[in-house]
Amino acid sequence: MSKFLSRVGNQIDVLQRRLESGNKPTVQFSPLPDSPPEEFCTSVADDIPSGRRKDLKYRRKRRQNTLLSLFGIDPVREKLGTFEGVFVPVCLSIWGIMLFVRQGYIIGQAGLVETFVMFIVGYLIAYFTTLSLSAISANGTVRGGGPYYLISRSLGPEFGGSIGLVFWFGTILGGVLNLLAFVQPLLTTFGEQQGAMFNVLPEGKWSGFFYSSVLLLCCTGVCLIGSKVFARTSIFLSFIILVSTLIIFLSFFIRSPFTDVDNGIEYTGLSIQTLKENLWPQYSPSAENPSKVENYQSIFALVFPCFVGIMAGTSMSGNLRKPSKSIPKGTLAAVVVTFMLYMIINIMLAASTTKETLLKRLSILQDISIFPSMVVAGAFATATFATLSALISSAKIIQAIARDHLLPILSLFDQGTDRSDDPTYAIIFSYILIQLLLLTGSIGVVAPYFTILSILTFGITNLACFLLKIGSAPNFRPSFHHFKWYTGLIGVSLCFTTIFIIDPLLATISTAFMSIMFGVIHYTTLPKSWGDVTQSLIYHQVRKYLLRLDTRKEHVKFWRPQILLLVNNPRNSYHLIQFCNSLKKGSLYILGHVLKGNFRSNLNEFRKQQNVWLKFVDITQIKAFVQLTISDSDRFGARNLIVGSGLGGMRPNIVVLGFFNSSSHEESHNNKRKHVSIPIVGSLPTDRNKQETPIPITDYVSIIEDTLALNKAIAIAHGFSNLRDLPPLDDDSNLFSAHSGQKSRKKYIDIWPIQLSIPSAYNENGYLTNFDTYTMVLQMGCILHMVPYWKQNFTLRVMCFVERRSDVEEERRRVEVLLENLRVEAELHVFWLDCEELTTYSAIVKGKHISHQNDGPEQSNGVDVGESASMPIESGSSQYLRSSGTNFSQVSLSYSQSGVVGMKINVPIPERGDDHLSEDSDLSDMEEVEEEHTHSFPPSAAGSVATSQETHSNSSTEFNDLPPHAQNIILNELMRLRSKDATILFTSLPAPDPGTCEEQEKCEYYMNDLKLLVKDLPPTFLIHAKSMTVTTHL
Structure with a gap:
């Protein structure tokens, strides 16, 4: 101060x-x-x-x-530098206590050659992991938490939290291992029976537990004082270890050969003969458990704890002055230095001491030392430093996890002192846990667990850096340039191979625990803004495969529906959105929306709605993308979406619109909530979106024309606000009862494939038909029925019709052949129009007077009409949809149309119509408008139906000769009668003539004709295709 x-x-x-x-x-x-x-x-x-x-x-x-x-004072001056903050801790951790208590035993069991192999494998793992640690730490600012911080900020909170807990527990076990190992040289020197210097300390299991507990308590006290005291203590301990190590090396040259028969010691000095005898392994019963014979795996579990020390510098990253520079330099220097020292001491031990001595005397380094007390002091200093590191490192890790709020149960440990942010509560918790684990009392029990957890941490660290490198993220450019992608891959391979060689069962348990914690954190933790390497990987792979998805190589055999649904109000269109989600069949699904108005003035609304729509997708659990655009009109906004949606080979090939609403203004959200029932309680994120003005009818028809001009299929959905049978939110493949508490009834998906004539395409036989639309209607109904929910709860029916009863069997045979060739499994029903039930057909074609006595259903045409179900669902679509999408290039295949079935319908040029007309008013309208608009129909139609009187008097008039207005009235009655118990209808959509959108009157005629076609029907999906979507070829 x-x-x-x-x-x-x-x-x-x-x-x-x-x-x-x-x-x-x-x-x-x-x-x-x-x-x-x-x-x-x-x-x-x-x-x-x-x-x-x-x-x-x-x-x-x-x-x-x-x-x-x-005032020119460095606020981080008291933090640690490279030497005292990284190099010294790493050297002391690698130069661990196992050197003093198990090094001779390791050589005696495994031999010098296998010991070399073990150390080389261990150091290779340590080296590659050090390269990965250096690369990550040199790519940005490193905070406290060590490996947890590095992994969590690289791979995301799930990986970071799960491996952080694994490494935290491994660090705790490391402290236990060092405390248990400390007891052995202590009793060898001061034990009542085996003490070489003084015989004062009691021996036994509980005595050893007491000595370990005392050392643990002292270390905890140092850690609670602060990191500064810890650093100073580390320097003092490093001096003791350095002196002890020098004495060990000098002893091999100074100490004369001797033999101690009583203690079983035979020291030959440096000898080639002794070296040859110790070259090869000779596995014998364990020193701690004579009933168990040692092997390569158990000995490697004793060797590897040395290499865990490379994490010591990273664990102290929060206390380093320049972590990104200190960690690479200090860790690599420590690895190189300790590797050379270990190799030298292994050779000296193998060349100077007999195998029997190495196996029996665990304290051989103390026995041959010129100053045995210094070896004991070195073991004491090593154990003390390792325990200090375990306490402070584990506490920092658990503090970092707690501060990130990954697991609420750990929230207590986010505490830190005011001065240096030392994790007091976490240190006390680590102390308690280590104290309990000391009850195991055996190095051989703890070492395998510690080794497995440590190597697993190393493997995930290498994986993190490897993924960052191959993800090719521009911001991953570490100032440490010696890391390459293949060094990370080698590190990952070595780590995971090693843990399963050491102990497959423990490796499986550890990996399973990490996976469980991964799932817990994933499903219980709020999203973090740390960045996630998986996003970079996904981007990299998606870009690569999108480039390979060549539209020129597409084939009709692999066609799938790629849907662009144009939505204005998601709440009104909720049922249609969910329906299209089932219809997409694992392919592209885009929700499109147009913001109308000036580009600049709508930018803020655009940014807000981008997030709002994404939240809507999350809440509804649909698998869809969101595409928004700003335009002055619905037509140009939709055209922009159609052309611009998708990427590469993934572009929409079907544009779906809701049915046009003729009301002048949309109802408010509150009113809509009252009549649109959806399985979402409360408000939706999109409820507060800016309300767009109604779409003009000319723009609506122009969207249809533009879509067809771009060679994309168009679909119009009518009445889907009344759809009640929808898959559950959590999974559209699960089964559920849509009407719980109601009597179960059979439900149907009806397909009405109708061939449409193309007025602009003539041949010598008359109009050409659009067989693509006919087959696509079959295809879409079949695709919906392939979804598990719809397949389990609904029956698929194909509904066809002919005009005369005499044609029924021939038509049935043709359609059966077609369905068999197209692999469509469905019930087939064929009806005929010339029957008493179809009053509209009788009135229009035969000129009969309509009576109102046959209001109920009857059985006729040889087909069971079915029992009376619910009343027909009224038209409920009231939304204006503005959006659109893009297509992917279609592959046209020649297909014989000789088997075409169904009645041809002339492409309509609409008449006047009303959405709320009764059957009688429909017929009267028909009679009034036929003569007036005869000139609007194609020549063949006009010639057949000049006036209503002519129609009544001419008994040879056929259905194909009728104008579209009359055909739609008859078809509407047929579908209402035969599909009144259906949940969904698929049928063909008559397309407008090119240029219809240019005139308001023509647009109104067209939409009125569509209203007549779908009036009082169940939810109906009308489709018009521009390319072939099915094939019979292999």
Whole structure:
């Protein structure tokens, strides 16, 4: 504090002198740090602790750091550098206590050759993992939490949280392992029976537990004081370990050969003969459990704990001055130094001590040392430092996980001290857990678990860096340039191969635990704004495969519906949105919407609605993309969507519109909620969207014309607001009862494929027919029935008709052949028009008077009409849909039309019509308008129906000769009669003549004719195709 005041006083003196000299005072800032300030590196939610009180502490600390910077004082000066913060901790952790208590035993069991192989494998894993750690840490600012922070910010919270918990528990086990190993040299030196220097300490299991507990308590006290004391203690301990290591190496050269028969020691000094005897493995019963024979796996489990020390520097990343530079330099230097030292000491032990001695005397380094007490001090220092590292590292990890709010149960441990943010609660928790695990009392029990968890952490770390590299994200450009994608891949392969070699069962359990935690965090944690490498990978792969998805290689055999649904109000169109979600058959599905108005003035609304529509998709659980556009008119906005939606080979080939609503203004959202029942409680994100003006009828018809001009199929959905049978929200493949509590009844999907003549295409036999539309109607009905929910709950029916009863059997045979060739499994029903039930046909074609006595259903035409079900559903579509999509190029195949079935209908040029006409008024309208609009029909039709009187008197008039208005009236009655118990109808959509949209009157005629066709029908999906979608070829 005194230094701070003196600096403040000096700055004040400088300011006063400048004022006296007339110079303008300036405030001098300290140079910019090498790494940007924290607030520029992470989000507020990532750095500021939760809670108002902690937020105030954070801001106060930041203001203090800013004030220190104003006066030239570095606020991070007290943090650790590369040597004391990384190199020393990593060296001390790698140069672990197993060197003092198990190194000779390892060589005695595995031999020098296999020991070399183990160390080389271990160091290769450590080396490749170090490269990955260095690359990640050199790519940005590293915060506290060590491997957890690196992985979570690279792979996302699920991977980071799950592997963070695994590494946290592995770190705890590392502390237990070192404390258990510490007891052995302590008792060898001071034990009552085996003490080489003093025989004062009691021996036994509980005595060893007590000694470990005392050391653990002392280490916990040091950690609670603060990281600064920890760093100073580390330097002191490193000095002891350094001296002890030098004495070990000197002892091999200074100590004369000797033999101690009583203790079973035979030291030959450096000898080629002894080296040859120790080259090869000789596995024998375990020193701790004589009933178990050691093997390669169990010995490697004792070797690998040494290499876990490479994480020591990363675990202290929060206390480093420059983590991105210190971690690579310090860790790699420590790896190289310790590797050379281990290789040397292995050779010296194998060349100077007999195999029997190595197997029996676990404290062989102490026995041959010129200063045995220094070896004991080195073991004590190593165990102490490892325990300190385990406590502080595990506490930092659990603190970081708690502050990220990944698991609510850990929220208590987000606490940190005001001065240095030391995790007091987490340190105490780690102390309790280590204390309990000390009850295991055996190194051989703890070592395999510690090894498996550590290698698993290494593997995920390598995987994180490998994925970042192959994801080709431009922002992954670490200043550490020695990492390559193949080094990460080698590291991943080595790690996962090794854990399953060591212990397949433990490896499986550990991986399963990590997977469970992955799922828990994924489903219980709010989304984090850290970035996720999987998004980069998905982008990379999708781009690659989209380039390979060549539209020129498409074939009709692999055709699938790619739907662009144009939506204005999602609440009104909810049933249609869910229906199209079932109809897409695992392919592209886009929701399109047009914002009408000026581009600049609608930009804010556009940005807001982008997020709102995405939230709507999440809530409704549909698998769809969202495409919005801004345009001055519905027509040009829809055209923009049709042309621009999709990418590459994934472009919509079907544009779906809701039925045109003739009302002048849309109803409010509140009114719509009253008559549109959807299985979503409360408000939708889109309920507050800007309400668009109604679409003009000319724009509506122009969207149909533009879609067909672009060679895309067009579909119009009528009455879907009345659809009640929908798959559940969670999964459209699950089964559920749509009408719980109601009596179960058979439900149907009816397909009415109708051939449409093409007035612009003539041949010598008359009009050509659009067979593509006929087959696409069959195709779409079949696709819907392939969805598990619809297949389980509905029966598919194909409904055809002929004019005369004598043609029924021939028609049935033709359609059966066609359905068999197209692999459409459905019930087939064939009707004829010339029957008493169809009053409209009798009145229009035969000129009979209409009576009102036959209102109920009857059985005729040889087909069971069925029992009376619910009343026909009224037309309920009241939304204006403005949007559209794009198509993917179709492959035209020649297909014989000799088997074409159904009645031809002339493409309509509509008449006047009313959506609320009764049957009688329909007929009277027909009689009134026939003569007036005869000139509007194609020549063949006009010639056949010149006047109503002529129609009545001419008994040879046929259905095909009628104008579209009359045909639609007859078809409407036929479908109402035969499909009154159906849930969904698929049928053909008559297309408007090119240029219809240019005149208001023609557009009204066209839409009125469509209303007559679908009046009082169940939800109806009308389709008009422009290309072939089915084939019989292999």
